[in-house]
Amino acid sequence: MQQIINAILKNRNFFIYLLLLIFSLLFLQKKSPYHQSTIRNISLTLSGNLLDFRNSYQSYFQLREVNKQLMRQNQQLQSLLIQGSQTAPNDSTSGPTKPDIELISARIVQNSIDGVRNFMIVDKGVENNVTTEMGVISDDGIVGVIDQTNQRYASVVSLLHRDLKINAKLKNNNAFGSLYWMGIQPNKMVLSDIPTINPISIGDTVVTGGMSAYFPKDLPIGKVSKYTILPSKRYYEIEVILFTNFSALDHVYIVRNFDKPLLDQLKK
Amino acid sequence: MLQENIRSGISFVVLILLQFLLFSNINLMGMINPFVYLLFVIRFRLDANQSLFIVLCFFLGLFIDLILGTAGAHTIATLTIGFLRPLIVGFSFGVNADIPYAMVKGTRIANQLTYLGLIISLHSILYYTIQYFDWSAFLSIIKNALFSTIFTFILIWLILGFYKPK
Structure with missing residues (x-):
């Protein structure tokens, strides 16, 4: 205390001035x-800036929680969306039905885009009801198909895999074809087997066809960026720019289709 | 000493009155007035109690502000000049800074000019900065401060010439 008083007395001119x-x-x-x-x-500016600063760092520390929340919400919304699009308007007679699709949110722990046969690893496995041949989607579009699983992890065959063919269609006219990767650019795929009797234009949206049990139908895939008519004049070869940015994937959803075992049974 | 105090007191009152009745009505170029009341700050004993001096400077500015109705610009400028005066004296007079009066015969004219110039220009800059209180008026602040410094400087130099302290 004495020292404080001394300090004040020593600088008394300054304190008087202040x-x-x-x-x-x-x-x-x-x-x-x-x-x-x-x-x-x-x-106002000062306090505004300070509040801004406080908010920014507070929200930074809350990011993890917010992310989780958003993931949960997204998951719910996505499944609602998919279920909504799967249900034709005229079969709403039977009242509330058991959902035929569930989304399992997952994080990508490893991802490659530089090979010709690319795989990813996600942090959900058998523990979370993930089994082989489930579709994997992101907020922007489809990502791949589950290949192998263990207790806690699963490997995903990326869309960027030369041997993977996905059933896809043009959104405008429902013309089916199959989508595959040429193995060159990580954002471009080829849609083939679309008959030339279907009109097509650049910018048309390509969505999943729903013919396979991997993906529900009408999930976005990409946009037509270029097309050529093959020499046989019967089919197009269409270049598709993907909506999903494979180099920046983080959160994905695994599609659990409850009807898949039944479908598989029939196929056999 | 008593005589000195009385003289300071009288000059305090007289300078405020002069500033109000005469110097603040000049309005050169529309709004430039000399701050002749700074004579009090300039002529006050250098070896006097600094705390007392700061308080006196504050009241000097406060009275000017109250009379002229200029909110707090004169108060802040004069108070700050009063607080900074020991530094200005040290800078202007160097090793001879322990003199009792600044503007007396015997100190070098260059030192006196520095002392005078620093006090007046700092005061003007502070005053106009507070008056405008707006960085976009930077050029106006500088321009006004410059003109008022020159004007005040000339007037104070003349008055000091007429009234040479012993």
Whole structure:
């Protein structure tokens, strides 16, 4: 205490100055409306910036929680969306039915795009009801198909895999074809086997066909960027730009189709 | 010493009155007025109690502000000049800074000019900065501060010439 008093006494001129300065500022603020509004403006800017700063770092620490929340919401919305699109408007007679699709959210722990047969690894496995041949989708479009699983992880055959063929269609006219990767650019695929009797234009959306049990139908895949007519004049060869950015994938959803065992049974 | 105090007191009152009645009505170029009341700050004993001096400077500015109705600009400028005066004296007079008065015979004219110039220009810059309180008016602040510094400087130099302290 003695030391504090000594320090104040030693710098008493400064403290007197400070005190009187504060008094003059108050005086200034009180007397002049212009200064009053300017000072208020300064304080608003200051506190605004401080609050902004506080919010930004607080939200940074909450990011993990927010992410989880968003994932949950997305998962629910996606499954609602998919179920909605699967149900034809005229078969809503039977009332609430058992959902035939469930989404399991997962994070990609490893991803490659530089090979010709690319795989990913996701952090969900048998524990989370993930089995082989389940489709994997992201918020933007489809990603791949589950290949192998163990207790906690699963490997995914990426769309960017030369041997994977996906059933896809043009959204406009429902013309079916199969989609595969040429193995060159990670954002371009080829849609083949679409008959030339179907009109096509650049920018048309390509969606999943729903013929396979991997993916529900009408999930977005990409956009037509170029097309040529094959020499036989019967089919198009269509270049598709993918919606999914495979180099920046993080969260994905695994599609659990409850009807798949039944479908497989029939196929046999 | 008593005589000195009385003289300071009288000059305090007289300078405020002069500033109000005469110098603040000049309005050169529309709004430039000399701040002749700074004579009090300039002529106040250098070896006096600094705390007392700061308080006196504050009241000097406050009275000017109250009379002229300029909110707090004069108060803040004068108070700050009063607080900074030891530094200005040290800078202007160097090793001879322990003199009792600044503007006396015997100190070098260059030192006196520096002392005077620093006090007046700092005061003007502070005053106009607070008056405008807006960085977009930077050029106006500099322009006004420059003109008022020159004007004040000439007037104070003349007055000091007429009234040479012993």
